[in-house]
Amino acid sequence: MTHRKAPGSSRRSEASRRAIYAAAVALVGETGYAKTTIEGIAARAGVGKQTIYRWWPSKAAVLLDAFLDLVEQAADRAAEPGIPDTGDLEADLKLVLRATVDELNDPAYDAPARALAAESVVDARLAAGFVSRLLEPQLQLYVKRLTAARETGQIRAGIDPRIALELLVGPLAHRWLLRTLPLTHDYANAVVDCALYGLAPRGAPRA
Amino acid sequence: MTHRKAPGSSRRSEASRRAIYAAAVALVGETGYAKTTIEGIAARAGVGKQTIYRWWPSKAAVLLDAFLDLVEQAADRAAEPGIPDTGDLEADLKLVLRATVDELNDPAYDAPARALAAESVVDARLAAGFVSRLLEPQLQLYVKRLTAARETGQIRAGIDPRIALELLVGPLAHRWLLRTLPLTHDYANAVVDCALYGLAPRGAPRA
DNA sequence: TCGGTAAGACGAAACGTCTCGGTTCGGCGG
DNA sequence: CCGCCGAACCGAGACGTTTCGTCTTACCGA
Numbered sequence A, B: 001m002t003h004r005k006a007p008g009s010s011r012r013s014e015a016s017r018r019a020i021y022a023a024a025v026a027l028v029g030e031t032g033y034a035k036t037t038i039e040g041i042a043a044r045a046g047v048g049k050q051t052i053y054r055w056w057p058s059k060a061a062v063l064l065d066a067f068l069d070l071v072e073q074a075a076d077r078a079a080e081p082g083i084p085d086t087g088d089l090e091a092d093l094k095l096v097l098r099a100t101v102d103e104l105n106d107p108a109y110d111a112p113a114r115a116l117a118a119e120s121v122v123d124a125r126l127a128a129g130f131v132s133r134l135l136e137p138q139l140q141l142y143v144k145r146l147t148a149a150r151e152t153g154q155i156r157a158g159i160d161p162r163i164a165l166e167l168l169v170g171p172l173a174h175r176w177l178l179r180t181l182p183l184t185h186d187y188a189n190a191v192v193d194c195a196l197y198g199l200a201p202r203g204a205p206r207a
Numbered sequence C: 001t002c003g004g005t006a007a008g009a010c011g012a013a014a015c016g017t018c019t020c021g022g023t024t025c026g027g028c029g030g
Numbered sequence D: 001c002c003g004c005c006g007a008a009c010c011g012a013g014a015c016g017t018t019t020c021g022t023c024t025t026a027c028c029g030a
Helices: A014-031 A038-045 A049-055 A059-078 A089-105 A107-122 A124-151 A161-178 A185-197 B014-031 B038-045 B049-055 B059-078 B089-105 B107-122 B124-151 B161-178 B185-197
Strands: none
Touching: A014 A038, A014 A049, A014 A059, A014 A107, A038 A049, A038 A059, A059 A107, A059 A124, A089 A107, A089 A124, A089 A161, A089 A185, A107 A124, A107 B107, A107 B161, A124 A161, A124 B161, A161 A185, A161 B107, A161 B124, A161 B161, A161 B185, A185 B161, A185 B185, B014 B038, B014 B049, B014 B059, B014 B107, B038 B049, B038 B059, B059 B107, B059 B124, B089 B107, B089 B124, B089 B161, B089 B185, B107 B124, B124 B161, B161 B185
16 A cells, blocks of 8 residues: 555665654644645655655555554554453453543544544545554454454354444444544443343343 | 525525536536535536635535435435334334445445545534534434334333444444445344344343 | 655646626615 | 616636646765
């Protein structure tokens, strides 16, 4: 997704690449994605425009790489990959979803993440990279934890972990993306409750 | 959302307004939202640029009004408002969600709806109009049906209809917006099953 | 020497504003 | 009731500005 060609990358300037990442994230945070221009990124990074056009096909692609670099560094610092498994699925899910809420409400991540999501909605090519490189690795953590839960009988055997995960994450994403209602800890907890125990009365016959 | 001011609208040209709607929807469908320009819409509609700039604050606002007009006309033709209530909640929800899937997969609606959603992700001002005028009325139909279901004991008394609705719609929106996986009838059915009967084993104690 | 780089010139395209006549509608005097 | 007038809208498009993406030039480093 960086570019179709990867020319003699041995001569590529690492310093310029990093300066471009920093400038892109900073400008999107300060002035918003729409007002961020490639010319602006180049100027801020002290870099020729051609250096950007040579390596990336679009403004969104630059920001995707920049944002990915950002979250990878943050992930290295945290060094806590995966979803905890205390044996209590409900508590584990609530914990993680509340953390996700906090992340989505963090202004530092909100602006670039929104921009990438919005661009992905409209640009299928970018969406493929956004999903496969940023979103899907996160979702696979849910698949892993939910599969484990299924093996210990904490969720029903007939449940597809993929669909279970989307039942949890979908509502969060919906509120975040379209701003229908505020995204809170209470909401995350309520979603987990509803998803785990269902809307129908517990005594109702399984269809 | 048409504009902060509503000047003497008696003198406003209805023909121009409709021509602008038609041109906007057509151009977005043909060339995509990003390549659609206000100049292009004006030219296609046979209208002066100022006529657009006078009544709408942005390209997105034009498309919102145009799309809203489109779905209202379609709704008038269908003349079947609301979610059916046959007494079988599961069947009713599956029916409606499958219909939603078909709508989201319809190329005629996909392009403008995507453009508006994407713009709303990034522009809170537009999002307010998008949600209140287009999305929320749809969601209220779910609230109504789910509230009825709660009164007849088809869903648990402790469930907030608002959250129940998002449990159903959120996953659909998630797949549609980010294109993580294809949006199918089977998926709609599976979401309803999971949401109604929960992920946890039916015998599990209610938390 | 060869290819990446910084800097910036360049034409094309769209922006949003403004001006120009022409048209249409509401109001007022006859 | 009729006819005029002015205000507001209309289509058309000129205008200066901004950003785009390409291209040119000179430099530098492996």
